[in-house]
Every structure is written in C-alpha cells, then in structure tokens.
Amino acid sequence: MKRALALLAFLLGWLVLGATPASAHVEVLSSTPGDGARLSAAPSLVSITLSENVGIQPGSIKVVDLTGRQVDSGPVFQPGDVAEQVGVRLQPDLPDGSYLVEYAFVSADSHPVRGTFAFVVGTGPLVTSAGAVSAATGTDAAVDAVSTTVRWLAYVGVVLLGGLAFLVLCRPAGRTDRRARRLLYWGSGLVAAATVATFVLQGPYAAGRGLEAVFDTGLLADTLRVAYGKLLLLRLAALAALTVLLPRLLRPGLPDRLRSRYENVAMVTGFLVLLTFSATGHPVSDPIMFVSVTADLVHFGAIALWAGGLVQLALCLHRPADGEDLTAVATRFSRIAAGSVTAIALSGAVLALRIMPSLETLWTTKFGLLVLLKIAGLAILLLVASRSRRAVRRGLAPAPADGATAVVTADVRKLRLAVGVEVLLSVVVLALAALLTVTPPGG
Numbered sequence: 001m002k003r004a005l006a007l008l009a010f011l012l013g014w015l016v017l018g019a020t021p022a023s024a025h026v027e028v029l030s031s032t033p034g035d036g037a038r039l040s041a042a043p044s045l046v047s048i049t050l051s052e053n054v055g056i057q058p059g060s061i062k063v064v065d066l067t068g069r070q071v072d073s074g075p076v077f078q079p080g081d082v083a084e085q086v087g088v089r090l091q092p093d094l095p096d097g098s099y100l101v102e103y104a105f106v107s108a109d110s111h112p113v114r115g116t117f118a119f120v121v122g123t124g125p126l127v128t129s130a131g132a133v134s135a136a137t138g139t140d141a142a143v144d145a146v147s148t149t150v151r152w153l154a155y156v157g158v159v160l161l162g163g164l165a166f167l168v169l170c171r172p173a174g175r176t177d178r179r180a181r182r183l184l185y186w187g188s189g190l191v192a193a194a195t196v197a198t199f200v201l202q203g204p205y206a207a208g209r210g211l212e213a214v215f216d217t218g219l220l221a222d223t224l225r226v227a228y229g230k231l232l233l234l235r236l237a238a239l240a241a242l243t244v245l246l247p248r249l250l251r252p253g254l255p256d257r258l259r260s261r262y263e264n265v266a267m268v269t270g271f272l273v274l275l276t277f278s279a280t281g282h283p284v285s286d287p288i289m290f291v292s293v294t295a296d297l298v299h300f301g302a303i304a305l306w307a308g309g310l311v312q313l314a315l316c317l318h319r320p321a322d323g324e325d326l327t328a329v330a331t332r333f334s335r336i337a338a339g340s341v342t343a344i345a346l347s348g349a350v351l352a353l354r355i356m357p358s359l360e361t362l363w364t365t366k367f368g369l370l371v372l373l374k375i376a377g378l379a380i381l382l383l384v385a386s387r388s389r390r391a392v393r394r395g396l397a398p399a400p401a402d403g404a405t406a407v408v409t410a411d412v413r414k415l416r417l418a419v420g421v422e423v424l425l426s427v428v429v430l431a432l433a434a435l436l437t438v439t440p441p442g443g
Ligand code: HEM
Pocket: 155, 277, 278, 281, 282, 283, 296, 299, 300, 303, 307, 344, 345, 348, 349, 351, 352, 353, 355, 371, 374, 375, 377, 378, 426, 427, 429, 430, 433, 434, 436, 437, 438
C-alpha cells in the first residue's frame, strides 16, 4: 500500500512539475510576410508557421485584394522542410496595394483556428486585419450546441456498448437475454448515428458557418481530407465490424476456441472505437502525446466497462433469468467496478494535469470548473456505490427457477435503487465530459 502511494506521489509530482503541459490549440507562430509588413515588391508566396503539424489542408489559406478578388494561385503546400510551415503561391506581378490573408486550420484536436493578417505592396494604405475578420473567427452557437449534444450521445452509446464486457465476464446467462442484447445494438446504433452527425457538423464548425451548411459538399470534402474526418470513418468501420460480430460472440454453446477468437476481435474493434475518440480530442495537443492519449484510452475504456456494466446490472436486477444467482453476478461486477473506478480517477487526474496549462487553471477557468464538477460527480457516485456494495455483501435472493414471481427482498430493492441512481449520475457526468472536450483548456 505504502509503495503504491509513493508511486502515485512520484507520478503526480512528475506530471505537475516535471513535464511541459499541453498548450491550448494550434497557434500561428509567425507568417511571411508578417502582419502589417510593407513590401517594395510583391511576394511570390505567403507562408504561415504553426505550433503543430496540421498537414496540408486544401483551401486553408486565401489571399484577397481590397476589392475581395482572390489573388492566390495553386494549392496550399509545404514550402520548406518544416512540417509546421504551410503556404500558398500568389499570382505573378501583383499590382501595388493592400492584401488580406485569411487562414482557417483544423487542429489535431478537431478545433478550428481562424484569423487574418494583412500586408501592403508599394505605397498604398495599410489595412489592419482587426475588425475585418472579427465576425468570422467564432463558431456558430447552434452548431456548437448540436455538436456538444451529439458528442454526449456518442458517449452514452459507447457506454451501452461497454455492457458487452458485463455479459462476457459477469453474466453469461444474459447472452441470450433479448433485452440485454438490444442495449448493445442501441449503443452501436447511437455511436454510428452520432459519428455521421459529427462528420457533417465538422465542416460548418470549422468554417464558422450555421446548421444550413451541414450538406455543403465542399465542406464535407474538407472534413474528409483532414485526419479528423478519416478517424470518424475508421470509427464507423470498427462499429460495423463489432455489430456483425455481436450475435456470433453471444451465441450460446460456442466452442471455447471460437469464443476466445471472437472476444479478441471484439477487443481490437472496441479499442479502435475508443482510439478514434482519444486521437481527436485535447489529448493530442500534449507535447508528450503518448501520455495523454494512453490516459484517455484508459479513462474512456474504464468508463465504458463500469458504466456499461451498471446499465446491464440494472436490467438484470429488474429482469433476472430464471434461477439466476444475482449475488454471483453482482459480486463479479463489484470487483470489476472497483478496479475501473480506480483507473478512472487516476487517468482523469493525469489527463487534467497534462491538458491544463497550469494547476491554477483548475480554479480560474471554465475548464477547471468542469473538472471539479466531474470530481464531485465521481465522489457522489462512489458514495451511492458503497450502498450497493453493502447490499451485495449481505447476499441477494436468487430468482425462482420455476418462473414464479421473484420475492423482492429489501436488499434487492436497495441495490436496484442505488444502481439506478448510479446510472443517472453517470449520464450527467458524461454530459460534463462532452462539455469539457469542447472547452479550451486555457479558458
Ligand atoms: C476524478 C474524476 C475525473 C476527472 C478528474 C476527469 C477528467 C477528465 C479529463 C481532464 C478529460 C479530458 C477532457 C478533454 O479531452 O478535454 C476527461 C475525459 C472524459 N471523461 Fe473524465 N474525469 C473524471 C471522471 C469521469 C467520470 C466519472 C466519467 C463518466 C461517468 C468521465 C467521462 C469522461 C469521458 C467520456 C471523457 C472523454 C473521453 C474522450 O472523448 O476521449 N470522467 N475526463
């Protein structure tokens, strides 16, 4: 125990003091020409150096003259050896005058970064980029709200799918329970629908447009070109594989070898689904990305295991199979829940410390407030869970094998209530998580 505490203290010390925390989103470090530059001759290209490598994003840099005429020519490209530097060529022999550069990049964590700068060729007046673009740099409020709701629904779907582990590890009798299976299919359908919605919303989100732009083919193509869009497609493919696998994996009387093969494939596809979330959020903005992405995978995996198990346990307590030993089911789950909660708390702490620019962020920003609310949510969940554990330790009456109405003991009733409250609280904390992922860590 002492060793575990010492290890934890060392880990937290290293995370807080030893390593550079993640920056917020991608930033523009410099540009050529610089903002406000006055040049004697027209440049042949405009380039921008960013704080992270976002790849080549077509249409991400546009240069216009004072009449709004586009003067760049050719695609966005990498003009040098630096992966973080991108640029666009200009039309030859540009006349003297003022030019405005508009850029819009989608950072690795899927958030848009937009802005402008200006330069002058010759003796013309210098336009300042301030004001000209202020209305175009935000995101649309309706798109923001729908995107956050969709993210929350995706989390609920992942949790429902996580119930598969409960059926495999804690309640083998539930494999043939139609309601238990249906929960898994709803989960997979919900994640798939939310993924399609996320894909069509990303274009308007990144471009600062409204909901009417969700079917704009140009924006859909833009989303497809960036890593985020590709990862969403990977999520859909992994979900399709998992959905095809489900009835095979849950078939009763499956030979052991085949069952373990199906279980391995289910684990790999489940891992891919989780990875598409971790690889498209704030964890990728950590300079030591491996730490945050791994912590996020552990965090979300443990949540799916725990909250998915809670939903299935609630169903099992209300409709046990004939002769089902509820104590055995609840005891098996109780062990998994204890391990998962420890993993959630530790990985959540690692994530918060890596993603927040400083410890002070915890009490001075909206991001910090949301993290504190999540910690409070977990503390209340643990309080309710301790009631469940007490009921399980006392033992629960098995469901009668002859189909007669089960005698609902006071302990089963208490456990039902406690598990029901835990499920509801988890849904609320998932909503806090969805809000957290769209909130800039520094603000
Ligand atoms: C000690 C308690 C917890 C802390 C400190 C914590 C902290 C965090 C942090 C910092 C993130 C990363 C957010 C981002 O990407 O911007 C995160 C993600 C998340 N958390 Fe927690 N969390 C805690 C408990 C929970 C609980 C109890 C749940 C669910 C019932 C939960 C659900 C999630 C989900 C779904 C994500 C998003 C994963 C993803 O999109 O990859 N967290 N959490």
